[in-house]
Amino acid sequence: MKKRVKKPGAPGVIRIKKAGWIYITLTIIMGFGAVNTANNLVYIIVAIMLGFMGVSGFFGVNNLKELEIELIFPDEVYAGRSTPVEVRLKNNRKFLPVFLIRIHVNDQNVLFPFVETGASDSRFMELNFERRGEVKLHDVWISSVFPFNFFIRFKNFDDDSKPSALVFPAPVSCPVPADARWKREEKGETDSETRGFDSELLSIRDYISGDPLRYIHWKATARTGVVKVKELSALTVPPVIIDFSSIMGDLEHKLSCAVWIINGLSAKGTPVGLRMPSKTFPPVSGRTHRLSMLKELALYD
Secondary structure: OEEEEOOEEEEEEEEEOHHHHHHHHHHHHHHHHHHHHOOHHHHHHHHHHHHHHHHHHHHHHHOOOOEEEEEEOOOOOEOOOEEEEEEEEEEOOOOOOEEEEEEEEOOEEEEEEEEOOOOEEEEEEEEEOOOOEEEEOOOEEEEEOOOOOOEEEEEEEOHHHOOEEEEEOOOOOOOOOHHHHHHHHHHOOEEEEEEEEEEEEEEEEEOOOOOOHHHEOHHHHHHHOOOEEEEEEEEEOOOEEEEHHHOOOOHHHHHHHHHHHHHHHHHOOOOEEEEOOOOEEEEEOOHHHHHHHHHHHHOOO
């Protein structure tokens, strides 16, 4: 899941570091000395110091221009858990590289020492979201101490361009509702015509690289002189529909419990459905279907 931050807002504040205060103080003192003494050499030194500061300001401001940030979230982000997020910085400038760019997201930050012209670079940070739902990342900004570490320049981003993340409820271990569990135990597992390694013998075929050795049919192998393996049918698991109203507890606990049940049954290959007060998901297997149900739980109420 990619979230782009394309348009930086107006330049933010400038924080003067300790070295910068010392340099400014020395420049002011030298300036008073030049006026009082009328010494040409002191004037030249002051002019060089002011020019040095001007060069620092010019390159420092331009170092924050034409940048694009892309935040790449994993498909599954859960509340209360650390989530690795890829932060990608792209330099859209045509002539100059960028140096010492630090990207801040919430209370985390990553440093990009150097990004070439027209290139991009990636770093990773860990973010933690306390609540479920569509969470807007308001605290997104960049900073840089380039070129002389006298000043820290900041640039914020427009609210409209700041990314957001879809956060699922934190999974909480809980029992499967009695009605869903009863349906599964009532029907049990059945055979299917799908090939697998679980149930009845379908056929005997030649060995293919990667087949488990424990399924080799030794009698057929000895009889034919060619390695043969048993091809078995797969077991099918009856579908389970989770009725949200049958889960006990307060709202957040019910949501977290439903997430835990859906993930657990899906990991076992069980077709899972979800019956919500306003919407019903039929029992289907597959990652896309599971994420759709988790999204419904994340945005519920």
